[in-house]
Amino acid sequence: MTTTVPRAARTASSSVRLARLWGGVVTALTVLLAALWVFPLYWAAITSLKADNDTIANPPTFWPKPFDFSSYTYILQNSPLVRWYANSILTSLAITVLVLLLSLLCAYALSQIDFRGRKWLYVLVLVGFMIPFQASLIPLFILINKMGLVNNFAGLILPQLAAPLAVVIYKQFFDQIPHELGDAARIDGAGEWRVLFSIFLPLNWSITVALAIVTFIAAWNNFLWPFIVLNDPPKLTIPVGITQVQSAYGVAYAKTMATAVTAALPTVIAYLIFQRRVTEGVMATAGLK
């Protein structure tokens, strides 16, 4: 800065300085708010690393003095947590793969092949889009029960495949791809399956990955249907299972929090690694993309 600053510029720079100060205050407040927002997660995590009588110390300690991992070893040895984990991974992966595959096929046909009844079919899909499965929980349970699929992973998975969301999203993406692209391949003798898997799918790869992550997180977190259809403790998934151990531990907060942290880990890690994809997936499912 030179000493010969014109007066107008000087007042401008002071107002810029004021705006900057104000901006700094707002930024600081935002960061503080964000810290407060994640505080319960931090609190859960450090509680899980405390000895049981330290969790109820007054005044509370904000850092575990000796790190105590005994709650984790305890819950891993004394509850079917590992089993529930395996159940959740298995069923969530199955749901993710099947939802994507079935929706992909259905949406491709709806978008690219002119067959009789296709308009009606899409109307049906859109109507189903609005129907909440929660309203027909009773008939769905009766049906699954009649099929002998209560306490069975097939009974857990099959109803979750009947979700039209991915079909609608895929169809909207396929509709934007020019018809000529597929036609050129068809003239060269490619069948519909070839056209779908070697041309259309690669073009939609990013939305497929985003949908896969969002579908996996949703399947992992699903509570209501697994809660209804699974009763047998060794068959439970993680979100349903941990509600049972909680009552078994009584007031053992460190163990309860260790369970919560363990159950949350996969989706938290998936989110932190794939942040951008999760955002894309959320946008797509909300109809904003």
Place this chain on the structure above:
Amino acid sequence: MLETVSKPGRLASQEKQVQLRRRGVTALLMVAPFVLLYLVFLIYPSLRVLQLSLTNADLTGQGEYVGLSNYARLLREPTFWTALLNTLYFILLTVVPNTLVGLGLALLVTRLNRLKGLVLACFFLPYVLPVSVVTNIWNWVLDSNFGIVNTMTHSTVAWFQDPVWAMPAVAFVTIWWTVGFNILLFIAGLQNIPPEIYEAAALDGASGFRLFRSITWPNLWPVTSLVLLLQLIAQFKIFDQVYLLTAGGPFDKTLVLLLYSYREGFQQQHGGYASTIGVVLMVVILAASLLQSRVLGRGERA
């Protein structure tokens, strides 16, 4: 067959027809798996719930036709009205506040530069947690004896067992859990407003709140209405966090529609009556969805 081969034009059209038929078969094969599951596990139960609501069926689906008596009972049942009013109260406590908090936080996050990703992650992280983890954490944070909130404020309120505080506490946890989703939608909406509009307005001397009121807010309205409607639909179906935090208590103060239906159906074995509540829920949600499709212009693409 052999005769047609001699006529080239016929041949071409026949070949084309075979090809068309083959494409039709392929299409059928492609849609069949999804459509089958969809009809069996979504459409059929949705129609069956209407039929069940006219019977006194139990949880095995056995029952007699009783006409509209379930509906008559519903209207006379004080517990149904309690559940309906509680659901509406929960909607009041969540839908608009969650939208406003989402908008406010989105405005704060978008003006950040370096810390943007980190701060957004802080607000969004709860959204990817399973509901039972969320309720476990808040049961601990708001524990009446040893919870950090009561310890720090010297309060003795048992948040989830208090007749006055139970519902607001559940609503608060819900907002904490789900606001990240709204923030994302608002950020997307904010990014879609062309910066030229702001520049033009700034040249005209507009600033601060004035910019927000005449540019941001009107341009953001489509996203805002989307957020409001998505939440309206979601909150009518509220079950998980209420069941896990309060189980409908104290004294049915947090009993909501889906929880009422669950109690009647799965605990009392009143399949028919529970289906009636399901039908009410479906009608309300379909009405809200239709409103949503109107706003979003979905369904026009069919």
